[in-house]
Amino acid sequence: MSIPLYLAMTAADFFRCEEIPPHIAWMSLHFSPAGPGLSNLPGVLPPGSMVILDDQIPWNGHSHQQVCKELRGLLQTRKIRSLLLDFERPPRLETMALSQMILSLCQEIGCSVGLPKPYRTSGEGALFLPPHPCHRTPDKLSAEAEEIWLEVAPVGFTADILHDGVHLEDSPPLPLPGVPVFMSPALCCCYTSMPASQGIRVRLFDTKKTIQAKSIIWEQLGVTRLIGLYRLWR
Numbered sequence: 001m002s003i004p005l006y007l008a009m010t011a012a013d014f015f016r017c018e019e020i021p022p023h024i025a026w027m028s029l030h031f032s033p034a035g036p037g038l039s040n041l042p043g044v045l046p047p048g049s050m051v052i053l054d055d056q057i058p059w060n061g062h063s064h065q066q067v068c069k070e071l072r073g074l075l076q077t078r079k080i081r082s083l084l085l086d087f088e089r090p091p092r093l094e095t096m097a098l099s100q101m102i103l104s105l106c107q108e109i110g111c112s113v114g115l116p117k118p119y120r121t122s123g124e125g126a127l128f129l130p131p132h133p134c135h136r137t138p139d140k141l142s143a144e145a146e147e148i149w150l151e152v153a154p155v156g157f158t159a160d161i162l163h164d165g166v167h168l169e170d171s172p173p174l175p176l177p178g179v180p181v182f183m184s185p186a187l188c189c190c191y192t193s194m195p196a197s198q199g200i201r202v203r204l205f206d207t208k209k210t211i212q213a214k215s216i217i218w219e220q221l222g223v224t225r226l227i228g229l230y231r232l233w234r
Helices: 011-016 064-077 093-109 208-220
Strands: 005-009 024-031 050-054 082-086 112-116 126-129 148-151 156-162 165-171 182-184 189-196 199-205 223-229
Touching (some): 050 064, 050 223, 064 093
Parallel strands (some): 005 024, 050 082, 082 112, 126 148
Antiparallel strands (some): 156 165
16 A cells, blocks of 8 residues: 555454554544543554544543543553544534544644544544545545545445436445456446346446555545554455
8 A cells, every 4th residue: 555554453353463464543442331531442552553532432421631631641651643533423512522622632742633524623633534435536535634534445336327317326345246347447446247127237346456556546635544444454
């Protein structure tokens, strides 16, 4: 990869793997279900790792000060250089305030931070984007940020080109069975095609190889970190 690929690992992944990848992302950190702070703080991580804080456990009476205190200790003692806020729930006043406090904390201690679009209201920090759809050309990334962190995963898409129009749906990142596989230079992805009852069915899909090729384009667009699941990329 021309861009560093951080492999997101659970605690089980981390302790079971025989060889630690060059760039890892600890993905087990979340709000505590039984206290005001955080759960699953890592005991040890290689210097320069990424930590992912998610909202799998919803914010419910937690303490901004306690969360930031625990984060500061983690980031400084483990020499963490990247923090990703992987918040998927709709923003609330409390979580919006927390994101801004974390952003200030990271700026103070020199830790890069990535945020999803709803939480990047101040225009600071990297913009975190979900996997790029394979039916869109790789240059069609958001132009709303100078720095982008991009989740990567092999994805698939099926297009039924029928007499009444084109019907699109997500599909497994696999070719249609028993038909040749081709490469689309424009989309930088693989595809297969076969006749359908009233038209043509085309399946587009990414592989590790096509994503590696796309990373060269993404680097020119401001993508500085790729994040993928360890179990998909190992």
